Amino acid sequence: MGFVYLAGRVTNIVTVTSPDIHIEHLTDPLDPRLDDFRDLNHSDNRPDLLGGKGLVIAEGPLVIPRLVDSRFPVRCLVGFPNKLEKLLANEHLRAQLADVPVFSVDRETLAQVAGFDMHRGLLASADRVAGMSIAQAIDGARTVVILEGVGDHENIGSMFRNAAGMGVDAVLFGNGCADPLYRRVVRVSMGHVLRTPFAHFGGKSTTWQRELQQLRDAGFHIVSLTPNPQADHLADALVDANGAPYAKVALLVGAEGPGLTEHAMRATDQRARIPMASGTDSLNLATSAAIAFYERDCSLR
Numbered sequence: 001m002g003f004v005y006l007a008g009r010v011t012n013i014v015t016v017t018s019p020d021i022h023i024e025h026l027t028d029p030l031d032p033r034l035d036d037f038r039d040l041n042h043s044d045n046r047p048d049l050l051g052g053k054g055l056v057i058a059e060g061p062l063v064i065p066r067l068v069d070s071r072f073p074v075r076c077l078v079g080f081p082n083k084l085e086k087l088l089a090n091e092h093l094r095a096q097l098a099d100v101p102v103f104s105v106d107r108e109t110l111a112q113v114a115g116f117d118m119h120r121g122l123l124a125s126a127d128r129v130a131g132m133s134i135a136q137a138i139d140g141a142r143t144v145v146i147l148e149g150v151g152d153h154e155n156i157g158s159m160f161r162n163a164a165g166m167g168v169d170a171v172l173f174g175n176g177c178a179d180p181l182y183r184r185v186v187r188v189s190m191g192h193v194l195r196t197p198f199a200h201f202g203g204k205s206t207t208w209q210r211e212l213q214q215l216r217d218a219g220f221h222i223v224s225l226t227p228n229p230q231a232d233h234l235a236d237a238l239v240d241a242n243g244a245p246y247a248k249v250a251l252l253v254g255a256e257g258p259g260l261t262e263h264a265m266r267a268t269d270q271r272a273r274i275p276m277a278s279g280t281d282s283l284n285l286a287t288s289a290a291i292a293f294y295e296r297d298c299s300l301r
Contacts, residue, residue: 036076054128174208
């Protein structure tokens, strides 16, 4: 697929055409068509914050196609000319982006817009959509993970990436968790947060746990992860008294440091631990969750 650059009368625009996509080259960092990506590091103006525009921002050639294939409607695509050419060589992607504004920019222009050097050279924005209900997120699921008090964006992003790789069907959020559509979460998850069903429980820090009954009513065996040496071995917690794997399992994990609240653990069916070498009392959140996901997957084989 070739691109043809046609210089127009307006000095800050170069038109690029392809069989399916019309692209304009922008050189003015103040162009309002780039506002979706403005001040991405500014805490007050970030377009991906719920208090602002509430956009979904995807970066790079691996994440952007996952955004395009997701339930979030794409608003705009921006990138360096060579990066766009490689990305849009995919005919399926071109067809999906046929009605989406696409702009090419140079590295300096994009850095001025975003507020820092965007070396990946590709950005896409999308609108948020109405959140799923718990019932919608767990429909057809047999393994889900529930987070409580997880405020670290990288941990949440890693959780989604691990969940996608280990066959976890949905991610559910209890009280005190960070925004799963924050730009860093999208990036660290490699875009899997855009594809994996997720939903939020209602309630406050001492009441949200009551909504776990929805999972129990749907047939889930709910297991909370804890470093407590008195808890059951994780592998044992994933099978019934006859050694058969539970048809549906929900794994509850808490933030690094404080872990799960007692309120949350009391609301589960079983407490489980990951056996560790002497002198080690815990693992980081993403690692612990990945081990739990793997154990669950092994139990089903």
